Amino acid sequence: METKNAIAALTALGHATRLAAFRLLVEAGPAGRMAGDIGGVLQVPPATLSFHLKELLQAGLVESESQGRNVCYRANFSAMTGLIEYLTHNCCAGSPDPACSPTVLAEATLRAWAGHRFEVFSAGSQPAGEVNPFALAQLQAEGIATAGLRSKSWDEFADGAPMDLVITVCDAAAAEACPVVFGDFVRTHWGLPDPAAVDGSAEDKAAAFAQAHAIVKARLLALLALPAATWSDRGQLKDALDRIGFVQPEDGEA
Numbered sequence: 001m002e003t004k005n006a007i008a009a010l011t012a013l014g015h016a017t018r019l020a021a022f023r024l025l026v027e028a029g030p031a032g033r034m035a036g037d038i039g040g041v042l043q044v045p046p047a048t049l050s051f052h053l054k055e056l057l058q059a060g061l062v063e064s065e066s067q068g069r070n071v072c073y074r075a076n077f078s079a080m081t082g083l084i085e086y087l088t089h090n091c092c093a094g095s096p097d098p099a100c101s102p103t104v105l106a107e108a109t110l111r112a113w114a115g116h117r118f119e120v121f122s123a124g125s126q127p128a129g130e131v132n133p134f135a136l137a138q139l140q141a142e143g144i145a146t147a148g149l150r151s152k153s154w155d156e157f158a159d160g161a162p163m164d165l166v167i168t169v170c171d172a173a174a175a176e177a178c179p180v181v182f183g184d185f186v187r188t189h190w191g192l193p194d195p196a197a198v199d200g201s202a203e204d205k206a207a208a209f210a211q212a213h214a215i216v217k218a219r220l221l222a223l224l225a226l227p228a229a230t231w232s233d234r235g236q237l238k239d240a241l242d243r244i245g246f247v248q249p250e251d252g253e254a
Contacts, residue, residue: 001082003061009083012059013059017044018052022061025075028164030064032074081155090169101209104149105216112144114224114228123154124170132196138209167214168239170194186234186243190219214249222247225232 001009013019020042025033039049044160053073056062065072095096096116107122129151136146158162163185192215195208230236 001079001086003086005079006083006086008059009061009079012055015055016053017042017048018056021049021052022056022075025062025073026077026080028074030074032072034067035071035073038073064124101132101194102192102212104131104135104151105139105209105213105218106167108139108144108146108149109142109217110212110220110223113220117224118220121152121157123152123157131210134195134205134209137206139215141210142213149226165241186238186241188238188245190245191218215247218249218251219244219247234245 004191013022021038024038024041033160035049035053038044038053039046042049044052053062057064062073063076066073103122103124107120110118111120130147131149131151136149139146139149160224166185166187167186168189192212193208195205195212198205200209223241225239226237230240
């Protein structure tokens with residue numbers, strides 16, 4: 001994204017109503033929302049809403065489609081991703097490190113344990129480009145297959161099937177909007193420290209990955225133990241998943 005486009009986007013989002021409308025459209029995903037629905041949720045008069053949506057359109061942050069006498073608005077996720085990349089381009093001397101190693105540990109472990117039940121992926125907004133070697137070593141030590149594991153951007157899933165469940169395990173990702181993971185998914189956060197951030201000897205780093213993996217395994221076991229009735233009730237599932245985010249190995253779940 002060029003600077004002039006970033007300025008236009010940030011200017012458009014610098015108003016409470018436009019920011020609220022954009023966040024509402026991000027939440028709606030590719031289905032979008034009708035203008036009347038947006039106005040109803042935000043309690044904004046039609047004329048005022050029309051003005052603000054026009055500003056978002058001109059900034060390239062939203063797209064519109066006429067459907068009969070109505071207009072459907074959708075967030076432009078490509079523009080949103082471009083803005084995020086522009087803002088973080090020089091983060092940490094040009095080497096931001098939001099690629100959280102526990103995501104790969106979780107992906108490989110759940111696939112090994114329940115690949116027949118779940119199609120599992122891990123991804124992030126700014127992948128590191130390679131899987132941490134200590135993560136690979138930890139998985140191999142547990143006898144878990146590592147073939148095919150790689151560091152991925154969630155942009156790869158923009159045109160894929162909708163996700164049913166999104167679990168963030170890195171604190172930096174908890175506040176991100178998952179801009180291209182489309183669908184009416186359930187989201188929960190299972191935060192834990194990133195072992196890749198540990199300084200010290202190779203033994204210290206290996207121990208950090210082993211501890212992180214123990215936590216991941218405990219929570220995945222709790223996930224797999226959920227009864228069928230919980231999976232069929234979205235509200236119950238969300239509550240159960242949120243509770244699992246506090247499970248530790250010493251709780252007897254692993």
